[in-house]
Amino acid sequence: MLDIDLLRTFVAILETGSFTAASDVVRRTQSALSLQMKKLEEQVGHPLLKREPGGIKATAEGERLLIHAKRILRAHEDAILDFSRASGTAGNLILGISADYGQALLPRVLRVLASSYPKLSVEVVCGPSHDLYEMCTDGRVEIAFVGEGEGLGQSPVLHRERLVWATGGDAHNEDPVPLALLPAEDSNYRRWALDALARVGRRHWIAYTSYSLAGLQAIVRAGYAVAVMAESALVTGIRELDDAENFPPLPLLEVRVTRCIAKDSLFLRNLEASLIKQLSEDVSNHHLVG
Numbered sequence: 001m002l003d004i005d006l007l008r009t010f011v012a013i014l015e016t017g018s019f020t021a022a023s024d025v026v027r028r029t030q031s032a033l034s035l036q037m038k039k040l041e042e043q044v045g046h047p048l049l050k051r052e053p054g055g056i057k058a059t060a061e062g063e064r065l066l067i068h069a070k071r072i073l074r075a076h077e078d079a080i081l082d083f084s085r086a087s088g089t090a091g092n093l094i095l096g097i098s099a100d101y102g103q104a105l106l107p108r109v110l111r112v113l114a115s116s117y118p119k120l121s122v123e124v125v126c127g128p129s130h131d132l133y134e135m136c137t138d139g140r141v142e143i144a145f146v147g148e149g150e151g152l153g154q155s156p157v158l159h160r161e162r163l164v165w166a167t168g169g170d171a172h173n174e175d176p177v178p179l180a181l182l183p184a185e186d187s188n189y190r191r192w193a194l195d196a197l198a199r200v201g202r203r204h205w206i207a208y209t210s211y212s213l214a215g216l217q218a219i220v221r222a223g224y225a226v227a228v229m230a231e232s233a234l235v236t237g238i239r240e241l242d243d244a245e246n247f248p249p250l251p252l253l254e255v256r257v258t259r260c261i262a263k264d265s266l267f268l269r270n271l272e273a274s275l276i277k278q279l280s281e282d283v284s285n286h287h288l289v290g
Contacts, residue, residue, distance in 0.1 A: 004076055006040040007069040009033055010048065014066060017055030074266060091267070092121045096132040096144035099213040101255055104232035105145060105159045112278045116271070128182055128211065139262045143272060145255050147188055158279040159255035162231045163192070165241035169223020172241050178207035180216050180225035193228045196248045 012022040019030045026033070041048050046061035058066055093113070097106055106124070113120055125135065129147035136144040145158070171178050177197075181190045197204050207225050210216050216227045221237040230253055234240060241247040257279075259272045 002043060002069075002072065003040070004073070006036050006043070007072055009036045010040055010062075011066065011069050011073065013037070013049065013056055014058055014062070019056065092123070093271070094123045094125060094140070094142045096125045096127065096135055096141035096146075098129055098132065098145070098147070099126040100233050101147070101159060101161055101230040101253060102126065102145075103230065104161060105255060108159075108279060109145070109275065112275055113271075116274050126213075128184060128187055130184055130187060133258065136258055136260050137262075139260050142260045142263055142268055143275070144258050144260075146258055147253060147255055155256045155258065156276060156280050157254045158257055158276065159253075161253045161255075163189070163228055163250040163253050164231050164234065165193075165247040165250070166220050166227045166229050166234060166238050167223075167241050168221040168238045171220075171223055172226050172245060172247065176203035176205045178225040179204055180208040180210065180219040180227040181206055183209035183211060189228045192251050196250055200246060200248050202246055 009022065009026050009028070012026050013019060013033065016022045019033050023030050023033055028036075037049060044061065044065060047059050048062035048065060049056055050059050050062075051057075095109070097109070110122070113122060125132070125141055127135070132141060132144040133146045135141040136146075165172075179193065181187070181193060184190065194204070208216075208219050210219065213229070213233060216229065217233070217235055217238065219225050220227045221235070226241065226247075228250060231240070243249060257272060257275055259268050
């Protein structure tokens with residue numbers, strides 16, 4: 001009988017190309033992985049892996065086993081998912097979303113999760129899109145909703161919303177205008193804001209930076225600076241600035257979903273598919289939030 005854990009490790013090694021990377025995927029030491037592969041080779045009676053300049057590759061027998069291993073693992077995950085749904089339990093999920101557009105998007109996401117997996121335990125991690133994409137890539141987040149331009153490929157747009165200039169006092173009348181922005185220099189919001197002001201020749205300086213939406217909102221509401229945020233993040237005491245006040249239109253915010261490939265499973269694939277299906281319908285029916 002072939003052990004599921006051994007097959008999972010075998011597939012992880014071949015998909016990542018190294019014992020080092022695979023150890024992060026299956027959460028075992030490299031020495032433990034070596035022992036597992038020795039045991040699996042004893043079970044099938046053939047050498048399965050070989051070292052080449054480009055990394056770990058499968059032998060001819062390993063290629064044959066890989067086909068069976070992937071099929072066995074898919075069937076195993078499918079059975080677990082089927083009985084988890086039947087019992088009303090579905091495990092845990094680490095979900096990444098920006099607090100900015102999460103004001104409008106997160107309730108819709110949670111509605112999908114609650115209808116599909118009513119007993120799913122969800123940990124919500126908030127942060128800028130760029131950070132969330134990196135966290136999803138390295139496994140700290142399993143499903144992430146990330147703004148356009150963060151390497152998401154061809155997944156459909158699941159949320160569309162206007163970006164606005166926000167003020168809470170008279171800071172927008174100052175020259176140069178003080179800004180409150182995300183600290184990351186590669187932030188889309190930051191780049192779009194500075195490019196837009198440069199196009200209209202509006203003098204400005206970065207007076208405050210904050211990773212926290214609540215921090216930016218507090219700065220703006222107190223009247224110390226102007227910020228860029230999703231329209232749904234406007235709260236009491238903050239209003240939108242427009243072109244008439246020499247604040248040019250900003251690009252439309254479009255959000256897509258990505259899942260952690262390093263933690264690939266049937267559960268995550270099905271969950272991503274459910275989110276895409278139901279949230280895509282929302283976008284089609286209501287093309288713009290706000």
